[in-house]
Amino acid sequence: MKYASLKKTNLNNWLEYLKKKAKFYAPRKKENLFVFRPVKDVADICLEYIPTILPPKKYYFPQKERLLRFRAQPFKTAKAIDKFEEFILFGVHTCDIAGIQCMDVVFRDGPEDPNYLNRKDMMTIIGIECLKYCDKYANCASMGNHIPRGGYDLMMVDIGDEFIIHINSEKGEKLVKEVDFIKEATESEMVTLGRIREEKNEIFKEEFYASLPKVYESFDKSFVSEVWKDLGKKCVGCGNCTAVCPTCYCFDVSDEMELNLNDGLRYRIWNSCQMDDFAKVAGGEDFRKGRESRQRHRYYRKFKYPVDKFNRYFCTGCGRCTRTCMAGISLIDTVNALTPVSID
Amino acid sequence: MKKQSKPRLAFFDFTDCEGCQLQFANLGGTLLELLELVDIVNFREIISEAAEDYDIAFIEGSITTDNDVLRIKKIRDKAKVLVALGSCATIGGVNGIKNRSSLELAKKIVYGDKASTINTIKTMPVHEVVSVDYTINGCPVYLPEVVSVVKCLLMGKPYVVPNYPVCSECKMNENVCRYEKDQECMGTVTRAGCNSWCINNGNRCYGCRGLVDNPAADAQKDILSKYGLKLEDVLKHFTLYNDSMGEKYDQEFK
Structure with a gap:
């Protein structure tokens, strides 16, 4: 079975079933925004949501993660976590799934990151396809992430009274096959899916003025540009843009001792290139002085460097960095400002 | 021992x-x-x-x-x-x-x-x-x-006080930004280390931990005035805790 069909009236039954299978995280409301949270009551789940404050990366790359347990005397070290828990991420947008694919590329690149991979092994991703824009900040169509492009176990599409579920892994297939109310999708349902996808083409239009290859080219020529100066003036250096980015993966490592001053834990904690001291080295030299060059670096880490290194854009188009910036720095505006000056 | x-x-x-x-x-x-x-x-x-x-x-x-x-x-x-x-x-x-x-x-x-x-x-x-x-x-x-x-x-180790703003901890705690709720907040220029204690509990940041070494004063003033605060009020926010920070502070903010 490749495509399955779930009647909306059976959605809650399926959610109850999934909830029992593993630790279950889904989007829920938090004040006027949304967050991924563990679900107690399936009624709390919001499937119509704008991207959550933090992307689901917090579950496979936690903000503060234990790495190593150690003892000073007699000296001894041990893994901090012996057993990782199975978990399901439910209702993930395609932009965030693209984020997971980017992280995969980074953490699988040698030397592989065991902590990330251990968590990732335990993860089941059930996505939901967006049929309309979340808000004006998203640039998913330019990045090609408004449509599913793999990286999930199951992908749901709302076709009216049913969800069509694309089965993309064995793990996913089990979760569909084990319940009797999910059937194989009928031909007419598949026709509806095709029609909905066509309609979607009319709604989602590339948000950048230039095509992605042109954007890449413009980055090649824009290392010195007024655009960065302008950003540097606006930027307050809070680091929100990198914290909320589904593909930012920088971290710092620190040791914390217990009060007996003999046992301790080694942690890794999210870090950000927007921090003042991020590129400072011993002796006080700072390789990226000023908010202007730090903002520029962030953009190059999305549209230039990873393309050269991994042949992949590290912007997913989720729009979080723009949405969260109180200084009003817009990714779409910034990229658009770069393209006309550099390309004839 | x-x-x-x-x-x-x-x-x-x-x-x-x-x-x-x-x-x-x-x-x-x-x-x-x-x-x-x-x-x-x-x-x-x-x-x-x-x-x-x-x-x-x-x-x-x-x-x-x-x-x-x-x-x-x-x-x-x-x-x-x-x-x-x-x-x-x-x-x-x-x-x-x-x-x-x-x-x-x-x-x-x-x-x-x-x-x-x-x-x-x-x-x-x-x-x-x-x-x-x-x-x-x-x-x-x-x-x-x-x-x-x-x-x-x-x-006998030094303790390094963070030199990044409260926002970075606040975001990790996945709080809804105070600016999102039209409240002025000093988290953007205030030294972290408190794990955004106040915001986690529904309050906003008053800047009690002092400013980061290199606060983006102009950018922060822009933000505060964007949210409808006059320069006078903006300065009050900056100075509630930080008025005796000496010359460096004067240069940045007055």
């Missing part, structure tokens, strides 16, 4: 509300664990003894009189290690508001016709008078940070 005599801790307060010492006293079970490692020999909120023989001095409060200056110098001479505890001691804190007007005017406003009998000098954080080895920011201090600093102190 246990046979060695334990380091002796003493607590002293200057111009403050003694709230940071109270926080320390509130360590609860952790305080008892800590007593395995140290002796507290002078701490008027929890013991009646007041020994004058100590190794580590915790200083709460800002320096605001000539007598304060003499007293803190004496303590510095005796203590092997000196810790500034809380906003008043580390950045001058709310007491710094006094520095906004001339001393004469400030005295007159507060003490009226008795002003001439009062000795007062400009408000200074402790480090402006004597050298400080460890800094614990906050109004009041954040207990997990207090514990971290004490551990560093006992291991």
Whole structure:
């Protein structure tokens, strides 16, 4: 079975079933925004949501993660976590799934990151396809992430009274096959899916003025540009843009001792290139002085460097960095400002 | 290791509300664990003894009189290690508001016709008078940070106060941004280390931990005025805790 069909009236039954299978995280409301949270009551789940404050990366790359347990005397070290828990991420947008694919590329690149991979092994991703824009900040169509492009176990599409579920892994297939109310999708349902996808083409239009290859080219020529100066003036250096980015993966490592001053834990904690001291080295030299060059670096880490290194854009188009910036720095505006000056 | 005599801790307060010492006293079970490692020999909120023989001095409060200056110098001479505890001691804190007007005017406003009998000098954080080895920011201090600093102190390691803004911790806690709710918040320019304690609990950031080394003053002013605050009000937000930060502060903000 490749495509399955779930009647909306059976959605809650399926959610109850999934909830029992593993630790279950889904989007829920938090004040006027949304967050991924563990679900107690399936009624709390919001499937119509704008991207959550933090992307689901917090579950496979936690903000503060234990790495190593150690003892000073007699000296001894041990893994901090012996057993990782199975978990399901439910209702993930395609932009965030693209984020997971980017992280995969980074953490699988040698030397592989065991902590990330251990968590990732335990993860089941059930996505939901967006049929309309979340808000004006998203640039998913330019990045090609408004449509599913793999990286999930199951992908749901709302076709009216049913969800069509694309089965993309064995793990996913089990979760569909084990319940009797999910059937194989009928031909007419598949026709509806095709029609909905066509309609979607009319709604989602590339948000950048230039095509992605042109954007890449413009980055090649824009290392010195007024655009960065302008950003540097606006930027307050809070680091929100990198914290909320589904593909930012920088971290710092620190040791914390217990009060007996003999046992301790080694942690890794999210870090950000927007921090003042991020590129400072011993002796006080700072390789990226000023908010202007730090903002520029962030953009190059999305549209230039990873393309050269991994042949992949590290912007997913989720729009979080723009949405969260109180200084009003817009990714779409910034990229658009770069393209006309550099390309004839 | 246990046979060695334990380091002796003493607590002293200057111009403050003694709230940071109270926080320390509130360590609860952790305080008892800590007593395995140290002796507290002078701490008027929890013991009646007041020994004058100590190794580590915790200083709460800002320096605001000539007598304060003499007293803190004496303590510095005796203590092997000196810790500034809380906003008043580390950045001058709310007491710094006094520095906004001339001393004469400030005295007159507060003490009226008795002003001439009062000795007062400009408000200074402790480090402006004597050298400080460890800094614990906050109004009041954040207990997990207090514990971290004490551990560093006992291991003889430096404690590095974060030089990034509260926002970065706040975002990791996945709070809804105060600006999202049309509230002004100083988290963008205020030194982190408190794990965005106030915002986690529904409040906003008042800047009690002092400003980061290189605050984006202009950008922050833009943001605050974008949210409908006048320059005057903006300055009030900046100066609530940070008025006695000296020349650097003046250059950035006035």
